[in-house]
Amino acid sequence: MPHPESDAWFARARAVTPGGVNSPVRAFAAVGGTPRFMASGQGAWLRDVDGNEYVDLVCSWGPMLLGHAHPEVVAAVTAAVARGTSYGTPTTTEVELAEEILGRTPVERVRLVSSGTEATMSAIRLARGFTGRDLVVKFAGCYHGHVDSLLASAGSGLATLGISLGVSTTPGVPESSAAQTIVLPYNDRAAVEAAFAEHGDRIACLVTEASPGNMGVVPPAAGFNAFLAETCRRHGALFVSDEVMTGFRVSRQGQWGLDGAVEGWTPDLMTFGKVMGGGFPAAAFGGRADVMAMLSPEGPVYQAGTLSGNPVATAAGLATLRLATDEVYARVDEVAGTIAAEAAKALTAAGVPHVLQANGNMFSIFFTDAPAVTDYATAAGQDTGAFKAFFHAMLDRGVYLPPSAFEAWFCSSAHDDRAVQQVLDALPAAAEAAAAA
Ligand code: PMP
Numbered sequence: 001m002p003h004p005e006s007d008a009w010f011a012r013a014r015a016v017t018p019g020g021v022n023s024p025v026r027a028f029a030a031v032g033g034t035p036r037f038m039a040s041g042q043g044a045w046l047r048d049v050d051g052n053e054y055v056d057l058v059c060s061w062g063p064m065l066l067g068h069a070h071p072e073v074v075a076a077v078t079a080a081v082a083r084g085t086s087y088g089t090p091t092t093t094e095v096e097l098a099e100e101i102l103g104r105t106p107v108e109r110v111r112l113v114s115s116g117t118e119a120t121m122s123a124i125r126l127a128r129g130f131t132g133r134d135l136v137v138k139f140a141g142c143y144h145g146h147v148d149s150l151l152a153s154a155g156s157g158l159a160t161l162g163i164s165l166g167v168s169t170t171p172g173v174p175e176s177s178a179a180q181t182i183v184l185p186y187n188d189r190a191a192v193e194a195a196f197a198e199h200g201d202r203i204a205c206l207v208t209e210a211s212p213g214n215m216g217v218v219p220p221a222a223g224f225n226a227f228l229a230e231t232c233r234r235h236g237a238l239f240v241s242d243e244v245m246t247g248f249r250v251s252r253q254g255q256w257g258l259d260g261a262v263e264g265w266t267p268d269l270m271t272f273g274k275v276m277g278g279g280f281p282a283a284a285f286g287g288r289a290d291v292m293a294m295l296s297p298e299g300p301v302y303q304a305g306t307l308s309g310n311p312v313a314t315a316a317g318l319a320t321l322r323l324a325t326d327e328v329y330a331r332v333d334e335v336a337g338t339i340a341a342e343a344a345k346a347l348t349a350a351g352v353p354h355v356l357q358a359n360g361n362m363f364s365i366f367f368t369d370a371p372a373v374t375d376y377a378t379a380a381g382q383d384t385g386a387f388k389a390f391f392h393a394m395l396d397r398g399v400y401l402p403p404s405a406f407e408a409w410f411c412s413s414a415h416d417d418r419a420v421q422q423v424l425d426a427l428p429a430a431a432e433a434a435a436a437a
Helices: 004-016 071-082 092-104 116-131 189-202 224-235 254-258 311-323 326-349 384-396 417-436
Strands: 038-042 045-048 053-056 109-113 135-139 181-184 203-209 238-243 269-272 283-287 355-359 362-366
Touching (some): 071 311, 092 283, 116 238, 224 238, 326 355
Parallel strands (some): 135 181
Antiparallel strands (some): 269 283
16 A cells, blocks of 8 residues: 555654654564554544555554543544643542452552553552562563663573573663573473572562563463462462453453453552553553552552643543443454464465464464464464564555554554455455465
8 A cells, every 4th residue: 555645744743752652663674664543543444644544453552442532532632632632630530440440350449640651550569668679570572661770671591590680771760670581481480489489589570461462462270370479479479460451351341351460469569550541551460468668658669740640531441441341352352263263274275373362352363383382482482473474564555553563453442344345355365475475
């Protein structure tokens, strides 16, 4: 599809913004080509500045559970804007949104913030303040926002035992900060046990994606989250479950609803974002009442925000959550199941090695001949050239996939049969393109 307007805007963007984008993965760096500048979204569809239309399988990287411009969300937002956009005082919608979150999850208290990054950053500060300890454990391939201490990768010792302290993955993060982070291979109980055996009395918290989606979808092995919760409990560390991506998306209760609610454990702290903001900057962290009581102004751990609990953002989030009924989740699950199965079928028919992995309605396809992807090392082994060809073939046929092989695909309840059919029609040729790459 021709895209001269996107080309022109991208040139203008690069003259004023590093890489021409305000968040790196938007730049198509992994797949090449010009990122499309979107002008509008409606339901399952995005329209770019050249007038091309795409079925959206990114959904703003998760938030748009109900699709774009859902009329009732738009009405709630419009009404909120008309009343004024920010007061810097408490508002009733904040309380209602918090109540909605408490009603769906095991958290006992919640604090609203403006981004997932802020949520995890604050949860970690709170865990450190509560425990009086400094070390944080995370898993390679899990993303928790651009928090200094969480932009660490494993030191080389990880290859042998998996208990080295982390090194920063980006200039600008002090080594002293990354060195407070222990990075372990995901789904590896022995590595977790070894880390806690060596450093247990210095670990403030273990933070994990409740079900990782940021290395592609790599679900926890059965009982893994329960094991993490129990290990933390034994060592007096807090278990922080990051549900920024999965929260209110994979089920009404998020990943916890598929996991802890069934197995009978609860995280000490949880983080949320994306869906709960309804497409606006709203996120949250919450958890045990005694831990949350440490937070200012009730307790000594400082945390604040001029736009936290913003009335427009909370109106969008509240409307979205109230509309996210069991029928909505059933539809999203159905759409995701159909697209995932048909994509795998097309790749099999074209002879392209791949693994389809799903966690509820989040799924991704790894272009690999590994039998399963259980950690970042396996995910990293995939054929990104095949993905690139697949991605562009889909884009040319009006399907907007995440522009990276290491991302989940997201659907919405607005993906109707016409939108799904456009995806299914594009798959065989895209699979052939991947085979030829
Ligand atoms: N945690 C997880 C699991 C995420 O997926 C993300 C964003 N993709 C974040 C935290 C950071 O959220 P934000 O981009 O809103 O800062």
